[in-house]
Amino acid sequence: MLDVDQVSVRYSSTVTLRDVSLSLAPSRTLAVVGESGAGKSTLINAILGLVPCPTGHVTWDAKPVRKCRPALVMQEPRSAFNPRMSLRRSVKEPLRGRQLDEDRLARLCSGLEIAPDLLDRRPAEVSIGQAQRVGILRALIAAPPLVLFDEPLSALDAVTQKHTARLIAQMQREEGFAALIVTHDLGYAAAFAEEIAVLRAGRIEELTPARAFVDAPQTAYGRTLRDAAFALGAFERVA
């Protein structure tokens, strides 16, 4: 299980994460919500070890997170692929030379509704929605126990968002990975996560089960976020 213990991150002089603690059990889903600039992307980078975090620990089953080879699904699906390589080559990258299990690839492809010949194209030759599904495929190919999603729906149009969100949930049921989803879309978070963490100015403001959060956020800031999402119709849109 993922254990984030009192992590703080500072860039030059500004603190972007302050004493953040979280935990996430296998096959469970945690959504981290917050406004832009709250430190959501930094949290992902800190968990993955892409930024040094001088204080605190991030572990998976009491070992450094990198040991479990976590995967990341990025916000911008196109730039997540080398424009000069076929998608197939990029998808095989996490296997690091190990033999590709063709059955598994076929199963994942059908689960993610990826046509087999799509993988022979280059990133510029597929739609954003297709690219994002291939991004999820690459994240899952090596069967990681933990997958991080950094605003996985933000670059997609509304219809594709809904579809992709369902596919992610379905894949999680089949594969059983723990998912940490960073999003500013409260509707998505409420519909697909079991727990919601509200991040504000680098701190965890509250950590509440998703259902309870929609009914009654524990903090004033949580209420503001929920009410704003209500006004936009976010909860009806996705669920």
Added chain:
Amino acid sequence: MRSVAGLALIFVALGVFGPMLAPVDPTQIDIPNRLSAPNPQAWLGTDAMGRDILSRLLHGARWSLGLAFLISVMGLVIGTLIGLLAALGGKVIDWIVMRTTDTFLAFPELVASVVIAGVLGASTGSLIFALTVTSWMRYARVARAIGLSLKTRGYVVQARLAGVSNLSIARWHYLPSLLPSLTVVWTGMFARAILGISTLGFLGFGVQPPMPEWGTMLLDARIHMRSTPLQMIWPGLSVVVCVLAINLAGDTLRDALAEQDHKA
């Protein structure tokens, strides 16, 4: 674009096959016929030792273009590796590499090669060494700058997360992105190498007589400027035409790449 590339090709061909086209042996001395004006036997005349100037020019193409090609390609390889090392090696290595690069740039390249070639003693070997150690810095800077900008690119982060080694990342993700810009730098450095070889030759620090090299030929021709001024025209003109063609090819390449970037 195509015409320029064609022109560049002709020059490369000239460098490779030029010597075969030469009518006579470029080192064959013929004192009775020295300093002759252009005539049916020697189309461009003969030099102070009676050697055929046209043959010397054609053989000189191999020295000037061939050596320049060798030097600029070595600079390209060395510079790219150093630049990649700086971009991938972390802060300390980056600092050391970049200050080393600055140190090599603390001196105009051509002056540095004159000093190095001169101190090591005139020979083709020290010419190659002197021009190569002063020609890798631009590639290193370009490779490092692009490399650093790629560091946070999505697919590089993904490769890193997947545990791909630095070497593979450099090979598959960095190098392909670097090549277009490095090729443009290379054309410029190729032209500079031609100028450098002829300059060192002219100063007496380069290719040694009796080998025909355009700069050395000019050095010989200079003494007889009054009697046979035409002798001085040909080697210089050869340098200018080659450098001009390569520079034009480089400009066209750069514009084509910029347009491609614009479209993408």
Added chain:
Amino acid sequence: MIQIFVSLVLRAVVVLTGTALATFALLWHAPGDPALAIAMARHNAIVPTEVIDLVRAEAGLDAGFFVAFQAWIAPLLMGDFGQSSVTGRDVWPEMVTAISYTVPLALAALFIGLAISVPLALLATRSPGSWVDRGAVALASIGVAIPAFWLGLLLILLFAVQLDWLPAMGARTSAHMILPALTLGLGVAASLTRILRSSILEARDQAFLPALRRRGVIHRDIERDHVAPHAAIPFVTVLGLELAFLLEGLVVVEVIFARPGLASFLVSAIEARDFPKVQVAVLVTAVVFVVVNLLIDLAFRTLDPRIGEHDA
């Protein structure tokens, strides 16, 4: 700003130390025994081994690279530039004389370069793509491709040999400076024209200029307030490149025209294998080059506020 200044100066010091080390290493590995060279120069005869060993110990040459480097650099930092190993005379006064010949020549060449390139670039960019523009580009492209030594020889051939208008060799009168300055200046003009032209065109291409024009801001004001400052930035950086170009050109120009000066000082010292002179000439050139580039870097940062601290 002060932080940037300090870090840039520190970097210059590191670079110059590197240059001194590299030069010393080069001479250390040069073929021939430096102690023998010094001893022969001093005693002007075949010298016994003991004398050579004495010289070697004196110059710290027997104690390894870094001791020898220290023995050389320490007096240098105190202002003692040493003696020529050939003539035994102090290097510094000769150096000063050489510089006094080189600086006016370099300035004259820079002046010629600016006087040709600025009007030419302005004329060319008035109507990009016109025959004037194409002509200027073609001239500049050819100019960049002409090696300085050939241009110098051609000018000598035309003005000194054929027409007999100007003197070619030496530096006795100010007329002697015309041909060398022209040789260097034409080269500077060619590369400056290319760069100026493209930076003016790029400055005119800034996204907000059409909006200004539609708002009725007149052409002259746009050129002065928005185009000129933008075009000035690459121009300033290019001056650093031009300095490199000048120094490279000086090496051949001073040799061709048999002028005394920094570059011919360096070349003749190399030919005579007079290493103390080579070292001083190299270091002086490096100091000039690094300091001028440092000043340019600072000017650049003042002109362009977008360059942040992280680029320092």
